[in-house]
Amino acid sequence: MGKKNTERAALKREAGAWHFQKDDLLELSIEDMGVDGEGIGKAGGVTFFVKDAVIGDRARVKVMKMKKSYGYARLMEILEPSPHRVEPRCECHRQCGGCQLQALSYEKQLEFKQRKVQNNLVRIGGFENAEVLMEPILGMEEPFSYRNKAQFPVGRNKDGRIVAGFYASRTHSIIPTRRCHLGDSVNEQVLDIVLGFMERQGIEPYEEKSGTGLVRHILVRKGFSTGEVMVCLVINGRSLPGAELLVDELCKLNGMTSISLNVNEKNTNVILGEELILLWGKEYITDTIGDIRYQISPLSFYQVNPVQTKKLYETTLQYAGLSGTETVWDLYCGIGTISLFLARKARKVYGVEIVPQAIENARDNARLNGISNAEFFVGRAEEVLPEFYAREAGAGEKPAEFCAHGKGTGEAGNCARGAGAEMLHPDVIVVDPPRKGCDERCLETIVKMKPRRVVYVSCDSATLARDLKYLRGNGYELVRVQAVDMFPQTVGVEVVCLLGR
Numbered sequence: 459m460g461k462k463n464t465e466r467a468a469l470k471r472e473a474g475a476w477h478f479q480k481d482d483l484l485e486l487s488i489e490d491m492g493v494d495g496e497g498i499g500k501a502g503g504v505t506f507f508v509k510d511a512v513i514g515d516r517a518r519v520k521v522m523k524m525k526k527s528y529g530y531a532r533l534m535e536i537l538e539p540s541p542h543r544v545e546p547r548c549e550c551h552r553q554c555g556g557c558q559l560q561a562l563s564y565e566k567q568l569e570f571k572q573r574k575v576q577n578n579l580v581r582i583g584g585f586e587n588a589e590v591l592m593e594p595i596l597g598m599e600e601p602f603s604y605r606n607k608a609q610f611p612v613g614r615n616k617d618g619r620i621v622a623g624f625y626a627s628r629t630h631s632i633i634p635t636r637r638c639h640l641g642d643s644v645n646e647q648v649l650d651i652v653l654g655f656m657e658r659q660g661i662e663p664y665e666e667k668s669g670t671g672l673v674r675h676i677l678v679r680k681g682f683s684t685g686e687v688m689v690c691l692v693i694n695g696r697s698l699p700g701a702e703l704l705v706d707e708l709c710k711l712n713g714m715t716s717i718s719l720n721v722n723e724k725n726t727n728v729i730l731g732e733e734l735i736l737l738w739g740k741e742y743i744t745d746t747i748g749d750i751r752y753q754i755s756p757l758s759f760y761q762v763n764p765v766q767t768k769k770l771y772e773t774t775l776q777y778a779g780l781s782g783t784e785t786v787w788d789l790y791c792g793i794g795t796i797s798l799f800l801a802r803k804a805r806k807v808y809g810v811e812i813v814p815q816a817i818e819n820a821r822d823n824a825r826l827n828g829i830s831n832a833e834f835f836v837g838r839a840e841e842v843l844p845e846f847y848a849r850e851a852g853a854g855e856k857p858a859e860f861c862a863h864g865k866g867t868g869e870a871g872n873c874a875r876g877a878g879a880e881m882l883h884p885d886v887i888v889v890d891p892p893r894k895g896c897d898e899r900c901l902e903t904i905v906k907m908k909p910r911r912v913v914y915v916s917c918d919s920a921t922l923a924r925d926l927k928y929l930r931g932n933g934y935e936l937v938r939v940q941a942v943d944m945f946p947q948t949v950g951v952e953v954v955c956l957l958g959r
């Protein structure tokens with residue numbers, strides 16, 4: 459069968475017809491890698507995308523799906539392994555799909571990410587000179603065990619045993635695994651305790667199809683600088699029978715600081731619900747980045763790789779070029795991580811964030827660090843900023859001191875009585891939006907506010923390039939670009955850009 463397919467494909471190639479079809483077997487040289495880490499090779503002028511193939515491999519592949527001008531194929535056999543291939547540490551890395559690059563040497567992973575950013579800047583942003591603007595990517599010395607957070611779905615395997623692990627790529631079937639090599643070893647200890655407890659107590663894992671069962675996910679977080687550990691069980695209900703027994707066992711783990719339940723009774727893919735029930739300890743753990751302390755609750759967004767986050771924030775600080783006299787806006791500020799990092803070196807920082815609890819955390823974190831020159835507003839950046847600007851610019855610029863009215867009230871617009879020209883025309887605006895990038899209304903207002911510098915922190919270089927193009931079309935030039943590898947073994951890459959007016 460296989461031989462027949464190969465022959466058929468060969469015949470077609472000779473005939474010059476590129477009509478490959480499903481199940482054809484081909485031999486390819488993998489010459490490139492796509493943005494999702496898939497290998498790219500050509501046969502008969504047609505491009506094929508091959509998951510799990512590595513640049514430099516010579517491989518036998520099977521056609522899975524044809525499109526008009528390209529196809530998808532499955533890796534069947536590696537005929538000659540690429541010199542850049544390494545032995546993946548994780549036995550389930552192919553099924554899991556979380557680590558798209560684990561079979562590629564770390565050096566090549568960094569090269570891949572640097573090139574991905576550069577290509578997006580050139581192709582989408584039109585920055586032909588991207589290469590000269592880019593600093594060498596900042597990688598990790600030890601690109602494993604870097605994640606401070608893990609979320610394990612809980613279910614039953616075929617034999618009826620309770621298992622936890624990760625969802626197989628693009629599915630909701632659980633690959634049972636105790637060890638993720640990106641995470642901390644405390645995860646395994648927590649899983650053993652929770653699963654053992656469930657078995658003994660006869661507590662059912664949640665079942666998506668029927669919506670029955672109790673335990674949905676196990677969330678574990680660790681403050682790497684403090685050693686504090688948080689465990690939060692996401693449950694389809696409001697109480698956990700025998701919870702005190704679980705608490706007794708979890709408390710024996712080094713660093714245990716916070717044990718809680720999160721209520722999620724909805725039939726949804728969203729992991730966490732809104733309500734938290736504290737079982738033991740504090741509602742948060744504490745971690746430090748640089749010399750700033752942060753309190754992190756189960757619901758807050760916090761960067762998952764603290765070692766690289768420090769490099770990311772230091773680059774942001776450096777690009778902001780602060781001397782102590784500047785006014786700064788930090789848009790999409792989350793729990794105020796970047797805002798507080800900058801506040802030490804600025805006169806005043808204003809943070810804007812859509813999630814109200816995150817802003818509560820941001821204010822708490824400011825107090826915790828004795829920082830009084832950071833003020834936070836709840837709302838969408840693309841609404842808060844334009845509304846504030848329209849009101850203030852309309853009211854005429856007053857060189858007065860900042861007003862006190864907006865403090866803690868949430869809306870930047872509330873500051874209308876006497877916000878200073880510094881607030882309206884800050885020295886620096888930092889943005890750190892989610893993957894979809896900045897809304898154009900936000901960018902438009904940034905341009906109107908005329909900061910001397912814009913520092914753009916991005917986790918998606920495609921939307922970054924789109925937004926940079928807009929800023930360049932409106933008076934800003936791209937000065938420097940620093941990629942930071944926040945997610946080794948995966949295709950993700952974080953980028954910090956400096957723009958000048």
Ligand code: SAH
Nearest residue numbers: 759790791792795811812838839890891892
């Ligand atoms: N700068 C922070 C958070 C970055 S993640 C840090 O480094 O930790 C992006 C943040 O943007 C998230 O906290 C998310 O809740 C927030 N967000 C998403 N859409 C938003 C919008 N339209 N306006 C303001 N904030 C938004």
